[in-house]
Amino acid sequence: GQQLNQSPQSMFIQEGEDVSMNCTSSSIFNTWLWYKQDPGEGPVLLIALYKAGELTSNGRLTAQFGITRKDSFLNISASIPSDVGIYFCAGQRYSGGGADGLTFGKGTHLIIQP
Amino acid sequence: NAGVTQTPKFQVLKTGQSMTLQCAQDMNHNSMYWYRQDPGMGLRLIYYSASEGTTDKGEVPNGYNVSRLNKREFSLRLESAAPSQTSVYFCASSWGTTDTQYFGPGTRLTVL
Numbered sequence: 486g487q488q489l490n491q492s493p494q495s496m497f498i499q500e501g502e503d504v505s506m507n508c509t510s511s512s513i514f515n516t517w518l519w520y521k522q523d524p525g526e527g528p529v530l531l532i533a534l535y536k537a538g539e540l541t542s543n544g545r546l547t548a549q550f551g552i553t554r555k556d557s558f559l560n561i562s563a564s565i566p567s568d569v570g571i572y573f574c575a576g577q578r579y580s581g582g583g584a585d586g587l588t589f590g591k592g593t594h595l596i597i598q599p
Numbered sequence: 600n601a602g603v604t605q606t607p608k609f610q611v612l613k614t615g616q617s618m619t620l621q622c623a624q625d626m627n628h629n630s631m632y633w634y635r636q637d638p639g640m641g642l643r644l645i646y647y648s649a650s651e652g653t654t655d656k657g658e659v660p661n662g663y664n665v666s667r668l669n670k671r672e673f674s675l676r677l678e679s680a681a682p683s684q685t686s687v688y689f690c691a692s693s694w695g696t697t698d699t700q701y702f703g704p705g706t707r708l709t710v711l
Contacts, residue, residue: 527704591640
């Protein structure tokens with residue numbers, strides 16, 4: 486089965502720094518999503534992108550749906566300790582008026598040093 | 600509003616034992632999903648139910664069965680557990696299959 490190529494695998498940064506991560510795929514997706522997972526919890530949706538080229542912000546988070554529909558990036562500005570966690574990209578393809586489940590990347594572990 | 604709830608939170612099985620993982624949602628969603636998450640991996644879709652009365656296979660369905668009991672509940676059954684099924688299992692739900700999926704807290708399963 487296909488998984489998305491997410492990078493970097495992990496990031497060690499200082500509090501206050503900006504963070505950038507991305508996801509690429511060999512095939513097109515109709516929707517790109519970014520989730521965050523805290524230890525022992527399920528993923529929580531951060532940003533959803535529905536249109537090629539779309540740039541969407543949610544507080545300090547900004548994500549873009551690539552023009553080719555095969556990639557997406559997530560930026561976090563001025564990181565704070567509670568940003569620690571695993572960030573997943575996910576894509577979804579539509580067919581016949583519906584869709585099946587999400588295809589996930591392997592995640593980016595974000596670790597912040599105070 | 601509890602959202603998506605899963606029981607149990609933790610389970611240890613011996614190889615060959617069977618068990619059912621339960622999932623319920625109180626958001627009146629039509630679609631429900633089961634994923635598994637292995638160390639260092641993203642989530643992978645096991646089965647999903649687009650609407651009450653329908654179920655479809657996902658990427659990794661072998662060794663599992665599902666039942667959409669009613670609109671609220673979607674269970675995942677392991678008939679004969681294997682060590683390869685040691686994983687964290689997440690249930691999710693959404694209004695429709697193209698809408699945002701909301702995840703439960705997970706069930707951590709170990710098969711010895």
